[in-house]
Amino acid sequence: MNIFLKTYQAQTNTYTNPKMKDRKTLYATYRKRVETILESFTDGFFEVNNSWTVTYWNRTAEELLKIPKDTIIGKNLWDVFPEAVRLKFYTEYRRAMSTQTSTRFEEYFYPKDMWFEVSVFPNGQGLSIYFKDITERKKTAEELESERKKYRDLFNQNPLPQWVYDIESLAFLDVNQSAIKSYGYSREEFLAMSILQIRPKEDIAEISVILNEVKKSGQPMTSSVRHLKKNGDLIYAEVKGTPIMFNGTPARMIVAVDKTTEIKAELAKQKSIEKLHEITWIQAHEVRRPLSNILGLVSLLEADHCNPENTVLIQKLMDQAKELDQVIIKTAKSTNQHLL
Template identity: 30%
Template sequence: METLPQMSNENKNNNLAPQDDDVMHSIFFNTSADLFSIISNDGFFIEVNAAWKSTLGYSKEDLVGKPFEKFLHPDDIEKTSLEFVNMVKGQEVINFIRRYRASDGSYKWLEWKGKVSEKNNRIYAVSRDVTIEKQLETELLSGKEIYKEIFYSNPNPMWIFDLETLAFLEVNQTTIDQYGYTKEEFLSLTLKDITPEEDMPALMSSAIKAISEYNADHELWRHITKSGEIIFAELSAKSLIYEGKKARSVIINNISKRVEAEKALLESENKYRTY
């Protein structure tokens, strides 16, 4: 009776086959909510992912072969061109925010990160829609009444907390829905009550820094809901004076599903590498 050939130790220790690696990169590229793009060193789109369609309304055919400057707000072209030159020279550009025209003629704020590849001299960039954050920043600084409307109707969790006591001063409905506490319960809690014990030193250190730093962007935290579930939260925060108190306005992006997907993909990758 014939037996199946035994897998050699060499094969067991091999990394993923090139085609497997290509598949995983394709999954990340095409399913991410962030806008991925590959741009030539003279500023033309070479490749984009599906998030461009869902965010700005442009298909791949609308963008590939076109200069990225064509979609910029006229007032942002000069500044962006300077940043692009820096990227082509090899400098990694992080967190620059510019306005891009959507297919309906409106403008959205995109926050960019990009770096040139030494292998092919192309720019590999990722951006995300920060239009809501920019609106909030504008309204916070101007003190307009519309800020309240943005805060309470925001599809992302938002809260305001006291910088000295870390007590919650205000929360929006999305926070209540995702964390499970009533508004009254939230206003009796502090950030310590929703932070895992092992993360407490980092929380206290962050609170001290927040007193002297106006902004916090893309910080990753774990929060505990009323049911005990752990939420992975990416947050941005701005300082303000709220009802006479030094406070912090926070907007949360719940990335728990993304973290779970990345964990599953890593486990799958490790599984492949054992064969």
């Protein structure tokens, strides 16, 4: 075996004791030592010569591929594994043999339903090959990739604007298609900005307070804020933030709900209420002031008893004034009830 011979030659070159003459014994000793080392490997290991004949096959190789060494040593590798001829095993082994350069690769071996990581080392008379089972690692990676794809699909297909930002730098880390469409920035523009750049300048101080609270709490939070679109439009939004790890970076995922229509309607309602208050005040003060003057004049006329004809007129004037007063009071009450 090539690896035994190389180890033997390296070791015998260090000996100068003339009594060590039995090279066959020395070779056998080191062959045993190297074999013990190779058999202790947790990786599969085998060797082939330049004719692709298997010259060594360790215990782990037996266990991984379910082929005993006494059934494969001395046989052509490709006769034992004809399925491998169509895979990387064949092309990479041949390249390493022809160029005398080492190589490392991963490949799926479908007859065993296993993934292998393979390291190939030319030794001048063939190849020394180490391989390990990485099936579980591959499955874990595939599951992780599947979860990432689900996240990407949910993220991008969400009809509500969503983004992820760095909790420290406040830079956008990711943004979905709905945010791009709603706010007017391209994905590249978003990723070159921080979240402060979509806020009105006059709101920065207030937003900084909210962000500090978010950073300290590390909990999901909901806030009402104002955002600026690329075209300058100002919108009112309810943002819901959740802490996440994004590619190893502490971050927050934001879902933004446009509340502009509702808030503008509320502002219009408040304006109407203010107008009604103004009307109520006018009714209660401006209209009742001349009415109070009329009632005062009636009182003066009542004091004049000299003209009996005034009595009927005074009574009629008094009745009309009181009726008008009741109308004003009723209107004011109705307005107040509407405001409530």
